[in-house]
Amino acid sequence: MTEDEIRVRVIKTLSGIVPELDPGALRHGMSLRDQLDIDSMDFLNFLIALHQEFGVDVPEADAGKLATIDACVGYLAQALRTRTQV
Amino acid sequence: MAEFLMPRLGADMTAGKVVKWLKQPGDRIRRGEVIAIVETDKANVDVESFIAGVLEKILVEPGDERLPVGTPLALIRAEGAAEPAALAAAAAVVAAVPVPPAAVAPTAVPGTSEAAELAPAAATGERARVSPAARKRALELRLDPTKLTGTGPEGRVTLADVERAVQAAPAVRAEPSPADAAAARQLRMREAIATSMARSKREIPHYYLACTIDMGRALAWLAERNAGRAVTERLLYAVLLIKATALALREVPELNGFWIDNRAQRSEAIHAGIAISLRGGGLVAPALHNADRQSLDDLMRGFQDLVKRARAWSLRSSEIVDPTVTITSLGERGVESVFGIITPPQLALVGFGTPLERPWVIDGQVVPRPLLTATLSGDHRATDGHRGALFLAALDRLLQQPEAL
Numbered sequence: 393m394t395e396d397e398i399r400v401r402v403i404k405t406l407s408g409i410v411p412e413l414d415p416g417a418l419r420h421g422m423s424l425r426d427q428l429d430i431d432s433m434d435f436l437n438f439l440i441a442l443h444q445e446f447g448v449d450v451p452e453a454d455a456g457k458l459a460t461i462d463a464c465v466g467y468l469a470q471a472l473r474t475r476t477q478v
Numbered sequence: 479m480a481e482f483l484m485p486r487l488g489a490d491m492t493a494g495k496v497v498k499w500l501k502q503p504g505d506r507i508r509r510g511e512v513i514a515i516v517e518t519d520k521a522n523v524d525v526e527s528f529i530a531g532v533l534e535k536i537l538v539e540p541g542d543e544r545l546p547v548g549t550p551l552a553l554i555r556a557e558g559a560a561e562p563a564a565l566a567a568a569a570a571v572v573a574a575v576p577v578p579p580a581a582v583a584p585t586a587v588p589g590t591s592e593a594a595e596l597a598p599a600a601a602t603g604e605r606a607r608v609s610p611a612a613r614k615r616a617l618e619l620r621l622d623p624t625k626l627t628g629t630g631p632e633g634r635v636t637l638a639d640v641e642r643a644v645q646a647a648p649a650v651r652a653e654p655s656p657a658d659a660a661a662a663r664q665l666r667m668r669e670a671i672a673t674s675m676a677r678s679k680r681e682i683p684h685y686y687l688a689c690t691i692d693m694g695r696a697l698a699w700l701a702e703r704n705a706g707r708a709v710t711e712r713l714l715y716a717v718l719l720i721k722a723t724a725l726a727l728r729e730v731p732e733l734n735g736f737w738i739d740n741r742a743q744r745s746e747a748i749h750a751g752i753a754i755s756l757r758g759g760g761l762v763a764p765a766l767h768n769a770d771r772q773s774l775d776d777l778m779r780g781f782q783d784l785v786k787r788a789r790a791w792s793l794r795s796s797e798i799v800d801p802t803v804t805i806t807s808l809g810e811r812g813v814e815s816v817f818g819i820i821t822p823p824q825l826a827l828v829g830f831g832t833p834l835e836r837p838w839v840i841d842g843q844v845v846p847r848p849l850l851t852a853t854l855s856g857d858h859r860a861t862d863g864h865r866g867a868l869f870l871a872a873l874d875r876l877l878q879q880p881e882a883l
Contacts, residue, residue: 412757429757431810432714433785439709452704452712 395469398446402464405441409434420461446472479534482552484545485525487518487798489822490674493544494518496551501533507554512794514551519666520762521788525795531556608635615640660758663791667760678819682737683858686817689870691877693833693848699880715833716807717778721883723805723828724748724770726872732861733826733854733869734802742825742860751801751821752781754788762788763804763821764797774883803828815851825860828873829853 399420407413410428419427425435439458443449448471450458458464484494497515507513512524513533534553538545545551608616608623612635616623626643628635678684696718704712727734727748735745748770751763766772766780787793803824808816809832816829833848840847852873856866876883 410757431755432716433782436709436712436714437782437786443709449708452701452707 393469393472395465398468398472399461399465401445402442402461402468405445406438406461408441409438418461423459424461425459442468448472448475480529480531480554480556481550482513482527482554484516484547484549484551485795485799486547487516487523487525487795488520488670488674489677490670491518491547493546494523495542495544496538496540497522498540499536499552500524503533503535505533507531507533510796516795518798519663519670520760521791521793521798523793523795523798527554529554529556607633609637611637612640664759667756671760674822675819678822682820682822684820685856685858685863685866686853687856687863687866687870688815688817688851688853689874691850691852691874692838693850693877696877696880697833697848711775713774713778714781716830717774717781718877718880718883719807719830720750720752720766720769720781720805721772721774721777722873722876723803724750725876725883726869727803728770729872730865730869732865733856735825736802736823737825737857737860738823742857745802747800747802749800749802751804751824752784753804753806753818754785756789762793762798763801763806764788764793765800765802767796767800806830809833809850815853817853818855820855820857825857826866826869827855829855 403413403415403418406424406428407415410430413428424430424438430438435455439450439455442458442464446468448468450467454467457467484496487494495517497517499514501507501511501513507527507530509528509530510526513527514525516523516525531554534555536552538549538551607628609630612626613623615637616626616635623635623640626635626639629639630636693715697715700713700715700718731744732742734748736743747768749765749767750769751765753761753763755761764784766777766784769777772780784793784797801821801824804818804821804827806816806818806827807830809830812832812834814831814834816831818827818829820827829852831851831853833850835846836849837844838847838849839845852870854866854870856863
């Protein structure tokens, strides 16, 4: 999966949590919490949805590494690469 | 035969709409089974039956009409001897609350403006110029019949004119757009909150208490517990607060229940109303039932489900009516403390801010600890500050033993 494909799917997953999301207005390097009205329940649901979408279970200790869209894409790309190599 | 009435789903509700019947005449109904969906100002509510029996007759078809609380919606043939009494009691509760006539919203005709744009022609708006059949059909279609071009005698708008207007303009919406519906719902929710909160501040003499709780042990325990768990099995720290609040209320039951008929009526059961903010504004505080008796895992699942359904405007009637206390947490954005307004007719509201790393003195040493401000808003008619203080002390003690929650 290319990073572009991952990005599209991350944003699709996020829009399931934030129905009013405007993908065009999303700033990929900015904290999701700062630009979207999401709380810890929303963020947990986002992680659960990412798990369903990508099969990647983000450990609690890594949750802070998924603060932006760019960070999510990087983290998932790395996780998927590691998995493929195993 | 028992009447199934438009329920009062919350102290602030005066009217509701029947959105859908989930049972048909002849269907058997179990006690607690969902039989209809009712739209209130705050949610689409799955309304449960108070009795077991057979649905005899539906009196009100689903539609846009806002019906006052207490309006008969259906007839239920009750089973067993004891059951009708239960319903009568439930009905009496509803009937006992006076419904101001003004609560019935005038019937609006959304879509009128579109109709006007589509057919700006001859009509004058006089009532006599629209045939009764045309008027009825136009209202069903949410068109303003006086704005249509009439082809009948003296330019009278006929049924055929109405049908033609619809066919000629398929863009005429039978339903208000989702954006319009959401805006209208927002407005009604604000009105409901205004009514409830104004009543609270008018009637309830609040007292407010705050205490600082060291959350170090609880958060460390939670981090360790979550560390090895799949993302679907994790707990949010709010669940610890809910459980600890429920257990503390067991120790100070005077804070759990309602103020009705000029006296406090304690509740044996502890149903925690969880304040949930909705996207786009507004909030609801539906019940997590028997929060003191649920495991943390069960509470977490219930909490997740409740938030999801509240934000989708889909709650059950028992969740709306049952809360015996309200819990609000505004810690998500760094708020340190919240002094909430009690939800009438409840007796108390418990508020939590965010745990902040701050200097704290333990055994004469200054150490950094995550400190949480917990607050209590109490109804001074029912309890005094001393009781409230005992509650906050119990809450603090319980949160120091997270493994026992």
